[in-house]
Amino acid sequence: MTESIALPAEPHHATRGGLMRWITTTNHKDIGTLYLIFSLIMFFIGGAMAMVIRAELYQPGLQFVTPAFYNQMVTLHGLIMVFGAVMPAFVGLANWMIPLMIGAPDMALPRLNNWSFWILPFAFTLLLLTLFLPGGAPEGGWTLYVPYSLELGYSFPFMIFAIHLMGISSVLGGINIIVTILNMRAPGMTLMKMPLFVWAWLITAYLLVAVMPVLAGGVTMQLLDHYFGTHFFSVAGGGSPVLWEHVFWFFGHPEVYIMILPAFGIISEIVPTFSRKPLFGRTSMIYALASIAFLSFIVWGHHMFTSGMPVSADLFFMFSTMLIAVPTGVKIFNWVATMWRGAITFETPMLFAVAFIILFTIGGFSGVMLALVPADFQYHNSYFVVAHFHYVLVTGAVFAIMAAVYYWLPKWTGHMYNEFWGKMHFWLSVISVNVLYFPMHFLGLAGMPRRVPDYAVQFTDLNMVSSIGGFVFGASQLIFVAIIFATVYGGRRAEARAWEGAHGLEWTVPSPAPYHTFATPPEVVG
Amino acid sequence: MNVSADSYYLPHESRWSILGSIGLFSFMLGAGIWLDGYNLVGPLVMGAGVLCIISTKFGWFGTVIRESLAGRYNLQVDRTFRWGMIFFIFSEVMFFGAFFGTLFYERLFVVPWLGGATNMFFTHALLYPHYRALWPTNGPAHAGGEFSRMPTWGIPALNTLILLSSAVTVTWAHWALKAGHRRKVVAGLVATIALGTTFLAMQAHEYYLAYTHFNLTLHSGIYGATFFILTGFHGLHVTIGVIMLTVILIRVLRGHFTPERHFAFEAVSWYWHFVDIVWLGLFIFVYWL
Numbered sequence: 001m002t003e004s005i006a007l008p009a010e011p012h013h014a015t016r017g018g019l020m021r022w023i024t025t026t027n028h029k030d031i032g033t034l035y036l037i038f039s040l041i042m043f044f045i046g047g048a049m050a051m052v053i054r055a056e057l058y059q060p061g062l063q064f065v066t067p068a069f070y071n072q073m074v075t076l077h078g079l080i081m082v083f084g085a086v087m088p089a090f091v092g093l094a095n096w097m098i099p100l101m102i103g104a105p106d107m108a109l110p111r112l113n114n115w116s117f118w119i120l121p122f123a124f125t126l127l128l129l130t131l132f133l134p135g136g137a138p139e140g141g142w143t144l145y146v147p148y149s150l151e152l153g154y155s156f157p158f159m160i161f162a163i164h165l166m167g168i169s170s171v172l173g174g175i176n177i178i179v180t181i182l183n184m185r186a187p188g189m190t191l192m193k194m195p196l197f198v199w200a201w202l203i204t205a206y207l208l209v210a211v212m213p214v215l216a217g218g219v220t221m222q223l224l225d226h227y228f229g230t231h232f233f234s235v236a237g238g239g240s241p242v243l244w245e246h247v248f249w250f251f252g253h254p255e256v257y258i259m260i261l262p263a264f265g266i267i268s269e270i271v272p273t274f275s276r277k278p279l280f281g282r283t284s285m286i287y288a289l290a291s292i293a294f295l296s297f298i299v300w301g302h303h304m305f306t307s308g309m310p311v312s313a314d315l316f317f318m319f320s321t322m323l324i325a326v327p328t329g330v331k332i333f334n335w336v337a338t339m340w341r342g343a344i345t346f347e348t349p350m351l352f353a354v355a356f357i358i359l360f361t362i363g364g365f366s367g368v369m370l371a372l373v374p375a376d377f378q379y380h381n382s383y384f385v386v387a388h389f390h391y392v393l394v395t396g397a398v399f400a401i402m403a404a405v406y407y408w409l410p411k412w413t414g415h416m417y418n419e420f421w422g423k424m425h426f427w428l429s430v431i432s433v434n435v436l437y438f439p440m441h442f443l444g445l446a447g448m449p450r451r452v453p454d455y456a457v458q459f460t461d462l463n464m465v466s467s468i469g470g471f472v473f474g475a476s477q478l479i480f481v482a483i484i485f486a487t488v489y490g491g492r493r494a495e496a497r498a499w500e501g502a503h504g505l506e507w508t509v510p511s512p513a514p515y516h517t518f519a520t521p522p523e524v525v526g
Numbered sequence: 527m528n529v530s531a532d533s534y535y536l537p538h539e540s541r542w543s544i545l546g547s548i549g550l551f552s553f554m555l556g557a558g559i560w561l562d563g564y565n566l567v568g569p570l571v572m573g574a575g576v577l578c579i580i581s582t583k584f585g586w587f588g589t590v591i592r593e594s595l596a597g598r599y600n601l602q603v604d605r606t607f608r609w610g611m612i613f614f615i616f617s618e619v620m621f622f623g624a625f626f627g628t629l630f631y632e633r634l635f636v637v638p639w640l641g642g643a644t645n646m647f648f649t650h651a652l653l654y655p656h657y658r659a660l661w662p663t664n665g666p667a668h669a670g671g672e673f674s675r676m677p678t679w680g681i682p683a684l685n686t687l688i689l690l691s692s693a694v695t696v697t698w699a700h701w702a703l704k705a706g707h708r709r710k711v712v713a714g715l716v717a718t719i720a721l722g723t724t725f726l727a728m729q730a731h732e733y734y735l736a737y738t739h740f741n742l743t744l745h746s747g748i749y750g751a752t753f754f755i756l757t758g759f760h761g762l763h764v765t766i767g768v769i770m771l772t773v774i775l776i777r778v779l780r781g782h783f784t785p786e787r788h789f790a791f792e793a794v795s796w797y798w799h800f801v802d803i804v805w806l807g808l809f810i811f812v813y814w815l
Binding site: 109110216220 | 533539541546561606614620624637663670748754755
C-alpha cells in the first residue's frame with residue numbers, strides 16, 4: 001500500500017498550518033468555523049443589499065438606483081440570505097455541536113463534509129459574478145418565477161448553475177448530518193435521549209435531502225426551456241408557468257422549515273439552561289418537530305392562492321396550513337412552560353431566545369392570517385408578506401443563530417464574550433428590528449406592493465420609519481462582529497461548563513473544545 | 527486483508543475535495559459561458575472542469591479503496607456507507623420525483639384545463655377554441671409540428687425486458703459473491719454490463735428514430751419535454767450505473783471483495799435496482815399509458 005494511508009498518531013491540533021489547513025481540513029470544528037465565517041460574510045453582503053433597498057425606499061420616487069438594479073438587489077438579497085447566510089450558519093452550528101452533543105469523534109463522512117463546505121464559496125462566486133455581466137444580476141426575485149426568470153440575459157445560466165451547486169452542497173451536507181446522528185452516537189445516547197438541537201437537525205437534514213433535488217430538477221427545466229426549446233412552462237406547447245410555482249414551492253415550503261427547525265432546536269437548548277429547569281414536554285417537542293416537517297410537504301399551495309388553483313386545492317392548502325399552528329403552538333407553549341417558575345437569568349443568549357419566542361410568534365400569527373384564502377387575496381404580494389417572512393426569518397432564524405453564537409462562543413473560543421456589549425447588541429437589534437419590520441404590516445394592509453422601488457406618497461411616513469429602523473439594525477450588527485473578534489482574541493476564561501444551568505455532553509469537554517474530542521466515546525447514563 | 531480496525535476511521539485531510547469544487551465551478555462556469563454564446567471559451571473552461579472532476583473521482587475513490595483494503599474501516603464505518611448510500615438514493619428518487627410530478631401535473635391538470643375542463647370553459651373558448659385536450663400533446667400552438675409517440679411494444683418493451691433481466695443477473699452475481707464463486711460473479715457482472723450497454727444503444731437508436739421518423743423532439747410541446755427529460759436523465763443514470771459496474775468488475779477481478787465484506791458491490795447493485803425501478807415508472811407512464 002502507498003504511504004498516503006499510513007495512519008499518523010492522533011494529533012491534538014491541525015496537521016497543517018496556514019491556508020492549506022482550512023482547505024484540506026476534515027475536522028468538524030474547523031469546518032463548522034468555516035461555515036460560520038462564510039455565513040457571516042454573506043450576512044453582510046446580503047445586508048448591504050438590504051441597505052440599498054431601504055435607502056431607495058426612504059422616500060418615494062427614484063433617488064439612488066435604477067428599477068432594474070433595485071430588482072437585482074431584491075433578488076440577490078433573497079438568494080444570499082437564504083442560501084448563503086441562514087442555511088450555512090445552521091450547518092456550521094450542526095458541524096460544531098452535533099458531534100459534541102452526541103459524543104462522536106467527528107462527523108461520519110469527514111471528507112464529504114469538507115467538500116460540502118468548499119462548494120459554497122464557488123457557488124456564491126458564480127452568483128455574484130453576474131453583477132458584473134452586461135445586463136447585471138438576476139432580477140426575477142429569489143423565487144425565480146417564470147416567465148420573468150426565462151427572460152433574463154447573460155446572468156441566467158450562472159444563476160441556475162449557482163443553485164445547482166448550492167443544492168449539491170446541501171444534499172451532501174444533509175446526508176452527512178443524518179448519517180452522523182444515526183450512526184455516531186455514543187453508547188447509551190438513544191434517539192429519545194438526544195438533545196433537541198440534534199433532533200431538530202436530524203429532521204432538517206431529512207428535509208434537505210428530500211427537497212433540494214426537486215429544486216435542482218425545477219431549475220434544470222428552466223434551463224431547458226430557456227436554451228433548448230422545451231415547453232415545460234409555456235402554454236403554447238401545453239405546459240404551464242404555474243408548474244414552476246408548484247415545483248418551486250414544493251421545495252420552498254420545506255425550505256422555510258429547514259431555516260426554522262434548527263432554530264427551534266437552539267431555543268430548546270437555551271431556554272432550559274437559563275431557566276434552570278429541564279425542557280417542559282420534551283417528548284412532545286420531538287413529535288411537534290416531526291409533525292411540522294411532515295406538514296411542510298403538503299402546504300406548498302398557500303404560496304400561490306392567487307395563481308390559479310381549483311377551489312378544492314385552495315381549501316386543502318388552507319386547512320393543512322392552519323394545522324401547522326397546532327404543533328408550533330405546542331412548541332411555544334412548552335418554551336413558556338419551561339420558563340414558568342424557573343430561576344431565570346437574562347444573559348444575552350436568553351435575551352435573544354425570549355425575543356425569538358415573542359417575535360417569532362408574531363410572524364407565526366401573520367402566517368396564519370396569510371393562510372386564509374380570502375384574506376390572502378388581499379395580502380398577497382403586499383408588504384404584509386414581507387413583514388411576515390422577515391419576522392420569522394430575522395427575528396426567528398437569525399435571532400436564534402445569534403442566540404446560539406453567544407451561547408456556544410465560550411465553548412468555541414474558551415473566552416466569555418463581554419456581557420455589556422452583548423446586551424447592547426441585543427437591545428439595539430430588538431428595538432430597531434421592530435421599527436424596521438412592524439410598519440411593513442400596515443404598509444401591506446394599506447396596499448403597498450412588494451418588489452417595487454417607488455411608491456405612492458401616502459406610504460412615505462411608514463417607509464421612512466422602516467428605513468431608519470433598517471439602518472440602525474444594520475449598523476448594530478457591527479457590534480456583533482466586534483464582539484466575536486474580541487471574544488476570539490481575549491476575554492474572561494470560560495469554564496468547561498460555561499453556563500451553570502447547562503446540561504449535555506458538549507459542556508463536559510474543556511473550553512475551548514480541544515481539536516479532537518470523544519476519540520473514545522463517553523458513556524451516557526441516566 | 528479486510529481486518530477491522532478498532533476505532534472509527536477518521537481521515538486527517540481531504541486532498542481531493544477542493545479539486546472537486548474547482549472542477550464543479552469550472553464545469554458550470556464554462557457551461558454558462560457556452561450557453562451565453564461564447565463557443566470557444568465556454569467548452570474549454572467546461573472541459574477543464576470535467577478533467578478536474580474525473581481526476582477527483584479517481585483520486586478520491588482510489589484513496590477510499592486503498593483504505594478499505596488496508597483494513598481501516600470497521601463495521602461502524604460500513605454502516606456509515608450504508609446509510610449514506612440509502613439517503614443518496616433517496617435524494618435521487620426525489621430528483622426523478624420532480625419530473626414525474628411535472629408529467630402528472632401537466633397531463634392530469636394543465637392539458638385538460640387548456641381544453642376547457644372544469645371552470646376553464648371560457649379560457650378555452652376565448653383563447654384556444656381549436657385545441658383538443660388529448661395525450662400526447664404539443665399544445666395549442668402545435669409546438670414542433672405533428673409528431674407521434676414511440677410505439678410502446680417495440681423498443682421500450684424490449685428495453686424493459688433488458689433492464690429487468692439485468693436486475694436478475696446482478697442479483698445472481700451477488701449471490702455468487704456471497705457463496706464465494708468468483709467465476710460466476712464475473713459472469714453475472716459481465717452480463718449485467720452487457721445488458722446495460724445494450725439498453726443504452728437501444729435508447730440511442732430510439733432517440734435517432736424519434737428525431738428522424740416520428741418528429742418527436744425537445745420542441746414537441748409538453749410531451750416532448752417530459753419524454754426527453756425523463757428518459758434522458760434515466761439514460762444518464764444507466765450510463766453512470768454501467769461505469770460503476772465496470773469499476774466493480776475490475777475490483778472483483780483484482781480480488782478486492784470477500785463473501786462477508788463487499789459493500790461497494792452492494793451499493794452499486796442498490797443503485798442499479800433503483801435505476802431499474804425508475805425505468806418501470808417511465809415505461810408505464812411515459813411510453814404506455
